[in-house]
Amino acid sequence: MVQLQDLKYLTVKAVQAFKRNGINTVFDLLYHYPTRYNDYTITPISEAELNKTVTIAGIVTSKPNVAMVKNNLSVMNFFADIDGEKVRVTIFNRHFLRTKIHYGKYVRLTGKFDGRYNKFIAAEITFDEYGTAINPVFNIKGIDDKKVLEIKERIFYEYGDKLKEDLPEDLRQEYNLISIKEAIRSINIPETMDETLSAIYRIKFEELLKYQLKVKYLMYMRKEHPEGIVINYDKEKVDSFISSLTFTLTDDQNTCLKEILNDLSSSYKMNRLLQGEVGSGKTVISAIALYAVCTAGYQGAIMVPTEVLAQQHYATFQNLFKGFNINVALLSASVTQKERKTILEDLESGKIDIIIGTHSLFQKDVIFNSLGLVVTDEEHRFGVRQRVSMVGKGYLIDHLKMSATPIPRTLAISYLGDSDISTIRTQPGNKKTVITKYIDYNKRFEVFDHIRKQVEEGRQVYIITPMIEESQALDLKNALDVYENTKNYYKDFKVGLIHGKLKTEEKEAVMQAFASGEIQILVSTSVIEVGVNVINATTIVILDADRFGIAQLHQMRGRVQRSDYQSYCFLISKSTVETSVKRLQLVEEINDGFTLAEEDLLIRGPGDIFGEKQSGFIDFKMANVVLDKDILEKADIAADNIIFSKKLFNNPEYKNLLELVHNNYVLTKENLE
Ligand code: ADP
Ligand code: MG
Numbered sequence: 001m002v003q004l005q006d007l008k009y010l011t012v013k014a015v016q017a018f019k020r021n022g023i024n025t026v027f028d029l030l031y032h033y034p035t036r037y038n039d040y041t042i043t044p045i046s047e048a049e050l051n052k053t054v055t056i057a058g059i060v061t062s063k064p065n066v067a068m069v070k071n072n073l074s075v076m077n078f079f080a081d082i083d084g085e086k087v088r089v090t091i092f093n094r095h096f097l098r099t100k101i102h103y104g105k106y107v108r109l110t111g112k113f114d115g116r117y118n119k120f121i122a123a124e125i126t127f128d129e130y131g132t133a134i135n136p137v138f139n140i141k142g143i144d145d146k147k148v149l150e151i152k153e154r155i156f157y158e159y160g161d162k163l164k165e166d167l168p169e170d171l172r173q174e175y176n177l178i179s180i181k182e183a184i185r186s187i188n189i190p191e192t193m194d195e196t197l198s199a200i201y202r203i204k205f206e207e208l209l210k211y212q213l214k215v216k217y218l219m220y221m222r223k224e225h226p227e228g229i230v231i232n233y234d235k236e237k238v239d240s241f242i243s244s245l246t247f248t249l250t251d252d253q254n255t256c257l258k259e260i261l262n263d264l265s266s267s268y269k270m271n272r273l274l275q276g277e278v279g280s281g282k283t284v285i286s287a288i289a290l291y292a293v294c295t296a297g298y299q300g301a302i303m304v305p306t307e308v309l310a311q312q313h314y315a316t317f318q319n320l321f322k323g324f325n326i327n328v329a330l331l332s333a334s335v336t337q338k339e340r341k342t343i344l345e346d347l348e349s350g351k352i353d354i355i356i357g358t359h360s361l362f363q364k365d366v367i368f369n370s371l372g373l374v375v376t377d378e379e380h381r382f383g384v385r386q387r388v389s390m391v392g393k394g395y396l397i398d399h400l401k402m403s404a405t406p407i408p409r410t411l412a413i414s415y416l417g418d419s420d421i422s423t424i425r426t427q428p429g430n431k432k433t434v435i436t437k438y439i440d441y442n443k444r445f446e447v448f449d450h451i452r453k454q455v456e457e458g459r460q461v462y463i464i465t466p467m468i469e470e471s472q473a474l475d476l477k478n479a480l481d482v483y484e485n486t487k488n489y490y491k492d493f494k495v496g497l498i499h500g501k502l503k504t505e506e507k508e509a510v511m512q513a514f515a516s517g518e519i520q521i522l523v524s525t526s527v528i529e530v531g532v533n534v535i536n537a538t539t540i541v542i543l544d545a546d547r548f549g550i551a552q553l554h555q556m557r558g559r560v561q562r563s564d565y566q567s568y569c570f571l572i573s574k575s576t577v578e579t580s581v582k583r584l585q586l587v588e589e590i591n592d593g594f595t596l597a598e599e600d601l602l603i604r605g606p607g608d609i610f611g612e613k614q615s616g617f618i619d620f621k622m623a624n625v626v627l628d629k630d631i632l633e634k635a636d637i638a639a640d641n642i643i644f645s646k647k648l649f650n651n652p653e654y655k656n657l658l659e660l661v662h663n664n665y666v667l668t669k670e671n672l673e
Contacts, residue, residue, distance in 0.1 A: 002026045002159065010151065017142030026159045029152060030184050033203070033621060034136035039193060040110055041133040045083045048113040055133070056113065056120065058082035060105040066095045080107060082120075087113075091122040100127055134190040152188045160185065166660070167206060168653035175638060177202045201631065204623040208414075208632050210660060211620070212639035213648075215417030217661040219271075220643050222418070226267035228396045231372055233264060233292035241291050241324060245284065247428065253281050256422035260289050260400060263420070264373065270398035273416060276424030277593050278404045278558030279431075279533075283313065285424075286375045287320050289400060294326055294353045298372025301355050303362065305378050307332060307504050308511065312533065313377075314356050321354075331357035331366070334504040375400045404558065405551055406593035408601045410629045413636050427561065434557055434567045438545075438588040441574040447541055448489065450568065451521065455493055459565060460514065460537040461521045464556060466544030475525055476501055482543065483523045490521060499525040526552065534559075538567040545571035546580035550600040553587045579603065601626055 003025055005015045023029050043054040062079040069075065074095040080087050089109060101107070106129045111122035138148045165180045172179065178186075178198050186199035222228075238261075242249065249257065256274055263270035276282050290300035304310045314330040321328060329343050329352045346352045350369035355361065374397055401419070412421060439447060451461050463486060465479045476499055483497040496519035498510045513519045515534050522537075526548070540560045545553060553571065560567035571584050583603065590596050625632055641647075648654050648661070 004029065007155075009154065014143055014147070014151065017140060020142065021140050023140070026155050027163075029155055030159065030163065030188065031621075032138070032140075033187055035139045036137050037190060037193070037196065038135040038137060039133070040108065040135055041193065042108065045085050045087065045113065048115065050114060050116075051112055053110065053112060053123070055108060055110045056082050056087075057106070057108040058087070060101050060103060060107055061086070062103070064098045064101040066098055068095065076101075080109075080120075085118060087118050087120050089120045089122055091125055094125060097125065134193055134196060136188065136190060149189065156185055156189060164656065166656045167209075168651070168657075170653070171638065171642070175205060175634060177205055180206075200622065204620075204628050204631050205635055207620040207623045208625075208628065208635035209638055210657070211414065212417055212632075212636050213642065213657060213661045214664045215414075216639045216643050217648075217665055218418035219420075221665055222271065223268045228267055228269035228398065229298070229372060230267045231264040231293055231296045231298060231398070233261065234295035237295045238288065238292045242288060244323075245320075249284075250281065250424070250426055250428050252276070252424040252426050253285055253428070256424055257285050257288055259420070259422045260285065261292060264289065264292060264398055269396050270373075270400060270420075271418060272399070272420045272422060273401045273403060273407075274422045274424070275403045275406065277406065277427070277561070278555065279427060279562040280404075280424040281428050282402045282404070282424060283316060283377075284320070286377075286400060286402060287317060290354050290373060290375065291321070291324070291326065293372040293398075296372065298370050299347070299350065299353055299355070299368050300373045300375065301357075301361055301368070301371060302375040302377065304356070304358060304376075307334070307358060308507055309377065310356055310358055311504075311508055311511075317354065317356065327351060327353045329355045331355055331361055332504065333358065333360055371397055373398045373400065375402065377402045378404065404555065404593075406597040408594065408597040410598075410625060410632065411601065413632060414625045417636075429564065431561065431564065432566050433591050434561055434569050436557065436569040436571065436588045436591070438571045438573070438584045441572055444572050447570045447572065450570075451539060451541065452490065454539050454568075455490070455520045458536075459539065459563075460517065460519075460534060462537055462540040462556075462559060463521060463523045464540065464542045465523060465525055466547045467526050472500065475499070479523060479525050486521060486523055493520045494518065495521045495523060497523045526556070533562060535562050535564070538563045538565045539570070540568070541570045541572065543572050544574070545584055546573040546575035546577065550583050550587060550596055550603070553583075554593055554596050557587070 004010055004018055004023070007026070018024070018029065021032070023032050040055040042057045045056050045058075048054045048056060058080045060078060061081050064076050064078040066074055066076045072093065074093055076091050076095055076098060078089055078101055080089050089107075091109075091111075106127060108126045108128070109120060109122040110124040111120055113120045136145065136149060138145050140148055143151075160181050163180050163184055167177060167180070171177070180202075183199040183202040186195045187203065190196040190199075256276075260270070260272060260274070263272055274282050274285060286302060290302065293300045302313060304313060310330060310332055314328065317328045327346075329346065331340070331343055335343065343352070343355075344365060344367070347355060348367045348369055360366075376399070407416065454461060463482060465475075465482045467475060479497060479499045483495065487495045496510045496514055498507055502510070510519070510522070514522045514537075517536060537560055540556060542548065542553065542556060548556070557569040560569060571587060573580065573584055575581065586596060586599050590599070623631065642654065642657070648658050
């Protein structure tokens with residue numbers, strides 16, 4: 001690898017400037033891309049629009065007239081013949097160029113033309129008839145762009161032939177991709193914008209293809225090299241468990257369950273996402289899967305992001321497994337040391353069949369007797385570290401991830417490329433769509449009347465207080481204020497309060513009181529956002545709704561989706577910020593989580609949706625999974641085809657790509673062990 005410092009024609013200063021920017025070798029430099037391009041392509045003066053920056057060219061036809069304003073500020077005027085028009089050119093603070101401007105001199109000017117007076121205000125002036133029209137902006141501190149371009153030209157001339165082509169000829173033909181050499185040249189040393197765009201396309205395609213190949217290869221190796229546990233579940237027992245349910249499964253649930261059971265009984269490791277909105281019936285599917293695992297003599301674990309949810313699942317599971325001889329345990333943060341010790345012993349001896357808990361489940365001292373399936377609920381809420389340690393319990397253990405956060409297709413292609421996906425689209429029962437209204441703060445009293453009516457009809461209500469990001473103390477104060485006001489306003493109703501500062505037992509007690517109908521109005525911070533299940537609650541009021549993201553709003557609305565009664569969601573906001581208003585309008589109009597998620601993605605970008613924890617995961621030098629989703633979709637198809645046609649393995653032209661994905665695979669596998 002040739003180091004820049006070994007090139008005699010580079011000054012020490014230049015080498016150091018490159019180094020400071022992380023550019024050490026000739027290839028680093030060639031693969032360092034411009035951040036943008038200034039287009040100095042010449043426009044005929046007849047096509048120059050008012051107030052639009054254009055580049056024009058012509059011949060100087062007068063002496064310059066310079067007026068010094070003060071210090072070094074100056075105005076210079078001269079005339080030029082541009083495409084046969086006499087144009088008066090004005091340029092500021094370039095008096096030092098006055099000697100270059102004389103009759104017959106070629107000038108190229110970038111600026112704005114006012115055709116009404118044939119006046120051109122120039123921002124830039126050059127005299128070089130043969131300079132390139134597209135100027136790349138490299139943004140390398142310490143060296144100006146012109147110099148960088150010169151150096152790149154020379155280095156490309158000397159080393160361009162050594163650039164490694166990773167994309168085979170047949171692939172490039174199929175997808176209309178120029179060669180790497182051509183692409184690197186056009187990106188760094190551009191001639192026309194069209195050519196540069198083809199080069200950018202090729203580089204983006206390559207980045208996305210390589211990424212897709214890596215994730216698809218993980219999937220391929222997982223399926224083609226089975227080393228997972230085969231769960232020989234007892235079909236009869238599973239069927240009788242299903243018939244013990246008080247309802248019949250929906251078509252979607254049946255399809256998803258079949259896919260999951262198929263994974264379990266196969267010899268490859270399951271890596272499946274079960275997605276469906278809150279209330280679509282995922283939990284019951286996971287319970288069936290866990291039960292299936294138990295019938296084969298294995299243990300199951302279900303990991304949830306919050307204590308409240310753990311408690312809720314525990315209650316649900318105990319209920320579901322009544323009479324099925326399944327020992328369900330809850331490893332909560334609030335158990336005593338003694339209880340914890342007993343649970344851990346029973347888990348290790350195999351006495352416990354199914355364990356439910358938060359990330360505390362995957363601490364070092366938690367030892368399973370024969371773990372067969374891990375279910376994670378709302379997996380993306382766990383930090384990367386927690387997930388790695390969880391999978392670390394056995395990287396061959398089947399893993400079912402559940403999510404109520406609909407993942408837009410574009411993101412699913414990239415983030416979840418190595419997962420299989422099962423989707424529950426329809427809600428069980430014939431539940432009515434939630435009526436959502438975005439209400440201006442000044443009209444909030446209409447909502448208060450609605451609440452009163454609902455409660456008088458026997459229904460229950462959630463009031464969600466805003467999240468204050470800067471301060472948990474403010475969050476709490478806010479919740480307390482809203483609670484006091486609500487109590488005073490509805491003197492005849494019972495109002496409860498739940499917030500993050502409460503102890504687990506306290507939260508539990510309030511939730512219990514709400515679930516049993518003892519409390520009619522529950523004021524809550526967003527801590528209980530996920531999965532809480534109170535069928536009689538028909539109205540959710542979200543105060544200062546603009547403080548929440550689309551996904552969160554939709555998630556919270558899901559809490560009243562479960563009712564057989566008509567239910568309502570009110571988004572109350574004072575905000576006039578355009579993007580906030582837009583967000584609230586979208587939630588008001590769109591009920592389908594998948595459609596909302598696509599919209600959300602466009603507004604916020606992927607980093608925000610998955611939290612900053614994961615945003616670095618998918619950083620490309622050029623491509624962007626959201627903005628380049630058309631290229632991503634093509635690259636995804638190409639990756640599929642390359643792997644599943646086995647070209648990757650059999651065709652020597654694909655050697656570089658195979659090496660790349662295999663190195664990545666080995667790395668990943670080690671990480672998981
Ligand atoms: P999720 O986990 O997706 O939020 P749950 O599994 O908790 O959904 O289901 C929500 C509610 O709907 C639960 O009370 C559950 O018992 C019920 N339920 C699940 N599947 C069905 C079905 N097929 N028919 C009727 N009710 C169902
Ligand atoms: Mg759930």
